[in-house]
Amino acid sequence: MSIKLIAIDIDGTLINDQLEITEKTKETLQKATAQGIKVVLCTGRPMTGVHKYLDQLGINNLADQYVISFNGALAQTTSGQVISQFTLPFEKLVDLSAVALKADVHLLAETADAMYVLNQDISSYAVYESSLVSLPITYKSIDQLNTIKNDLVISKLMITDEPAAIDGFSAKLTAPIKRAFNIVRSEPYYLEFVNPSASKGAALASLGQELGVARTEMMAIGNAQNDESMITYAGIGVAMSNCIPWTIQLADELVADNNHDGVAEAVEKFALAR
Numbered sequence: 001m002s003i004k005l006i007a008i009d010i011d012g013t014l015i016n017d018q019l020e021i022t023e024k025t026k027e028t029l030q031k032a033t034a035q036g037i038k039v040v041l042c043t044g045r046p047m048t049g050v051h052k053y054l055d056q057l058g059i060n061n062l063a064d065q066y067v068i069s070f071n072g073a074l075a076q077t078t079s080g081q082v083i084s085q086f087t088l089p090f091e092k093l094v095d096l097s098a099v100a101l102k103a104d105v106h107l108l109a110e111t112a113d114a115m116y117v118l119n120q121d122i123s124s125y126a127v128y129e130s131s132l133v134s135l136p137i138t139y140k141s142i143d144q145l146n147t148i149k150n151d152l153v154i155s156k157l158m159i160t161d162e163p164a165a166i167d168g169f170s171a172k173l174t175a176p177i178k179r180a181f182n183i184v185r186s187e188p189y190y191l192e193f194v195n196p197s198a199s200k201g202a203a204l205a206s207l208g209q210e211l212g213v214a215r216t217e218m219m220a221i222g223n224a225q226n227d228e229s230m231i232t233y234a235g236i237g238v239a240m241s242n243c244i245p246w247t248i249q250l251a252d253e254l255v256a257d258n259n260h261d262g263v264a265e266a267v268e269k270f271a272l273a274r
Contacts, residue, residue: 003271004213006032007042007068007204007230008263009222010053011132011186013240014041016259019132021056028264029057032271040207042068042200044186044226046110046155049133054078066211070110070155071184071226072203073194084206086195088157090149092180096157096193097142099177103169108137109145110156116140125160125189156194157181163188184226192226201229221266223247223258238266 006029008014015021029039039059041050047069054060054067065078075083093109097118100107106123109116115137117126122139130137145152159166170191173183181193200220208215220227220234223243231237231251239251240262248254253270255262 002217003037003219003236004217005038005040005204005208005211005219006267006271007040007200007218007220007234009200009224009227010041010043010045010050012223012242012258013221013227014053014258014263021053022261022264024261025264026056028261028267028272032267033057033059035272037271038066038211038213040066040068040204042072042204042220042222042227042230044071044156044184044190044192045069045133046112046135047074048113048135066207068200068203068207071182071186071192071194071198072200072229073155073198075203075207083210084203086198088154088181088193088195090145090152090154092193093145093154093157094142095180096177099173100159100169103165103172105159105161105165105169108158108160109152109154110135110158111153112155114138116145118142118145123160126158129158129160129190156192158193159191160189166191184224184228186224186226199229200227201233204230204233219266219270221255221263236270238262238270 059065060078063077063079067078068075073086107118108126115135117139182196184192216235218234219236220230221238223240237251238253239248240257242257255265
């Protein structure tokens with residue numbers, strides 16, 4: 001069965017280590033789009049960190065092109081029409097902040113237009129995330145956030161800390177916290193928490209239902225734990241060579257890394273009409 005939809009992670013997958021889409025990858029994806037294949041960027045980033053790549057691929061601000069952000073918490077057209085959305089209630093932030101405070105790790109909350117850090121000593125990894133996704137960063141205590149909680153639409157919570165600190169924090173997470181969130185490690189220094197109903201794979205399923213595209217007609221390409229749900233959901237799950245070993249084991253196919261046009265390799269091999 002031919003591929004009608006290609007879901008592609010951004011960091012470590014679509015873009016190289018210089019945070020750029022190479023010309024070869026861009027040209028290959030534009031060929032796929034020209035053949036009627038939906039190219040869906042599927043990322044942990046908020047939309048502020050996605051628009052420039054949609055622009056480069058020529059699929060931004062369109063009613064018939066799609067994007068998945070916040071690790072599957074939001075699926076929408078690139079013109080902004082929501083297909084599916086799963087947010088987090090303020091109480092979940094309160095619960096996780098207490099655990100993070102006790103463990104002495106850095107926690108932040110992301111909305112569509114702001115990043116709220118809960119530690120006055122702002123993590124360098126939070127500053128990097130803010131710069132990476134073009135989302136303004138501000139410190140607010142839980143008490144301060146409580147005064148605006150009715151206006152907060154929280155899509156994702158993140159621990160941004162040293163990899164060893166996140167290793168230790170992850171090992172001590174209690175069963176109630178694990179049940180309250182879908183928890184994924186997107187980078188050694190990022191541990192992300194979204195609504196338990198949200199994942200890249202679940203968002204792909206919703207999008208497939210919207211478009212009438214079966215999972216067997218989808219290919220998903222990624223490089224990290226937060227990509228595993230879509231890699232296992234899609235008919236062809238592709239891992240980049242820069243993947244962690246477990247993700248590679250879950251994939252159907254392995255391609256070159258993000259610095260050597262692995263995405264272009266996968267699309268040329270499995271999706272483009274000959």
